[in-house]
Amino acid sequence: MPFKYDVYDRSIYREPAPIDRDNPFQAMMERFDIAAEILELNPGFYEYLYRPARVHITSIPVVMDTGHIKVFEGYRVIHNDVLGPSKGGIRYAPDVNLNEVKALAAWMTWKCAVVDVPFGGAKGGVVCDPSEMSPGELERMTRRYTANMIDVFGPDRDIPAPDMNTNEQIMAWILDTYSMHARRTENAVVTGKPIGLGGSQGRVEATGRGVMTVSLAAMEQENIDPSDARVAVQGFGNVGSIAAQLLQEQGCTVVAVSDVTGGYYNTDGLDIAAMREFVKSSGGTLDGYAGADKISNEELLTADCDILVPAAKEDQIDADIAENVQAKIIVEGANGPTMPEADDILNENGVIVIPDILANAGGVTVSYFEWVQDRQGYFWTRDDVEERLEQMMTTAFNRVYETAQKHDVSLRIAAYVMAVGKVSEALRLRGIYA
Numbered sequence: 173m174p175f176k177y178d179v180y181d182r183s184i185y186r187e188p189a190p191i192d193r194d195n196p197f198q199a200m201m202e203r204f205d206i207a208a209e210i211l212e213l214n215p216g217f218y219e220y221l222y223r224p225a226r227v228h229i230t231s232i233p234v235v236m237d238t239g240h241i242k243v244f245e246g247y248r249v250i251h252n253d254v255l256g257p258s259k260g261g262i263r264y265a266p267d268v269n270l271n272e273v274k275a276l277a278a279w280m281t282w283k284c285a286v287v288d289v290p291f292g293g294a295k296g297g298v299v300c301d302p303s304e305m306s307p308g309e310l311e312r313m314t315r316r317y318t319a320n321m322i323d324v325f326g327p328d329r330d331i332p333a334p335d336m337n338t339n340e341q342i343m344a345w346i347l348d349t350y351s352m353h354a355r356r357t358e359n360a361v362v363t364g365k366p367i368g369l370g371g372s373q374g375r376v377e378a379t380g381r382g383v384m385t386v387s388l389a390a391m392e393q394e395n396i397d398p399s400d401a402r403v404a405v406q407g408f409g410n411v412g413s414i415a416a417q418l419l420q421e422q423g424c425t426v427v428a429v430s431d432v433t434g435g436y437y438n439t440d441g442l443d444i445a446a447m448r449e450f451v452k453s454s455g456g457t458l459d460g461y462a463g464a465d466k467i468s469n470e471e472l473l474t475a476d477c478d479i480l481v482p483a484a485k486e487d488q489i490d491a492d493i494a495e496n497v498q499a500k501i502i503v504e505g506a507n508g509p510t511m512p513e514a515d516d517i518l519n520e521n522g523v524i525v526i527p528d529i530l531a532n533a534g535g536v537t538v539s540y541f542e543w544v545q546d547r548q549g550y551f552w553t554r555d556d557v558e559e560r561l562e563q564m565m566t567t568a569f570n571r572v573y574e575t576a577q578k579h580d581v582s583l584r585i586a587a588y589v590m591a592v593g594k595v596s597e598a599l600r601l602r603g604i605y606a
């Protein structure tokens with residue numbers, strides 16, 4: 173019987189992905205270019221930061237269950253490691269390609285720099301269809317990919333994490349394979365692994381908690397009292413449902429949420445805990461939930477609220493929707509939910525957009541905590557993780573906010589200015605090795 177990949181636990185934390193366009197590298201570069209211009213970046217540094225530092229392509233032979241050998245193509249791109257070891261997920265998908273992996277690797281460099289974790293950016297991928305592979309085939313492919321990358325990966329060199337179609341189990345196999353070659357257990361070689369192998373407390377909630385933290389920081393800047401704030405959240409999965417729950421716990425009134433089955437509205441506030449329970453007991457969606465009025469996806473995005481959290485998928489807010497957004501603050505829990513043409517309209521209408529690169533960086537921040545704990549061999553409590561996460565996210569938000577004011581740009585551009593500025597300053601201090 174063909175093995176279906178989703179019998180594994182789903183990955184909770186996935187590394188971020190940029191807007192999935194025909195040319196993702198170009199999409200990433202558009203923002204880099206604006207930041208480089210504002211920073212008057214030295215042309216030599218521009219050239220250096222534009223290119224990945226290293227690109228690894230490998231053939232991965234796997235003995236399939238039929239006994240035949242199939243050869244998969246695998247990639248690992250290290251975009252930059254000026255600030256520290258490179259960090260980034262590994263994706264398994266039939267349409268993974270080198271251009272996409274390069275873009276995602278660069279994106280990780282900027283994302284780590286925004287939240288001030290001492291990592292560079294990387295990304296990996298294997299061209300395969302996991303839904304057509306047995307657990308044994310997936311394990312053999314993962315182990316051979318790891319063995320082929322043995323000189324690339326390492327706790328001080330390059331640290332993989334889960335991404336599309338990879339999860340805790342796959343991280344555990346990478347950890348084990350790497351450790352077998354190293355002749356010692358190296359749990360800091362990957363993040364996003366099971367707690368029993370050195371994973372971190374608080375990882376499951378990390379991205380939603382980060383969304384809540386930057387939302388509160390933005391409300392403070394805008395003099396909105398959380399107890400007066402009305403919130404709408406698109407998407408009720410890992411990021412959206414946890415962000416909704418935590419914002420409600422902070423006193424906000426969550427008036428609308430949605431998932432793939434549509435929107436749910438209650439002007440007096442929804443019972444998010446009850447809705448999360450409902451989702452757990454009813455096959456993963458809100459379909460049939462009775463404590464709310466049904467609304468459309470568009471009605472949710474343009475609902476009368478103060479905070480809008482798009483936390484479902486990319487390209488949700490187009491120019492038409494942007495014209496009608498009533499929220500004062502948009503917090504991008506998802507990657508790339510706002511289309512570029514909508515960005516300008518929102519700016520003109522005075523809507524503050526906390527960009528994905530900052531708003532959903534809670535996950536990568538707790539990945540950093542996981543690596544720190546593994547290297548210390550000392551594990552933090554959930555309270556420690558939550559407190560440190562909130563501290564780092566608030567600091568990052570305040571720095572991006574100040575940068576935006578200083579250069580009179582949007583928070584999105586400010587985040588890139590801050591990130592490119594940090595990496596290029598490190599490069600300047602280190603100098604170019606002859």
Ligand code: NAD
Pocket residue numbers: 184185186187188189379406407408409410411412430431432433434469483484485486505506507532533535
């Ligand atoms: P998930 O699969 O757990 O949840 C996605 C939710 O969106 C589900 O409730 C689904 O029903 C809903 N949805 C799908 N299509 C929709 C539509 N058209 N309208 C309304 N709702 C819709 O995913 P997640 O992990 O919560 O990730 C959500 C977004 O956040 C993605 O863009 C992801 O890349 C990004 N992100 C996630 C993490 C993380 O740690 N999970 C980290 C960074 C970024």
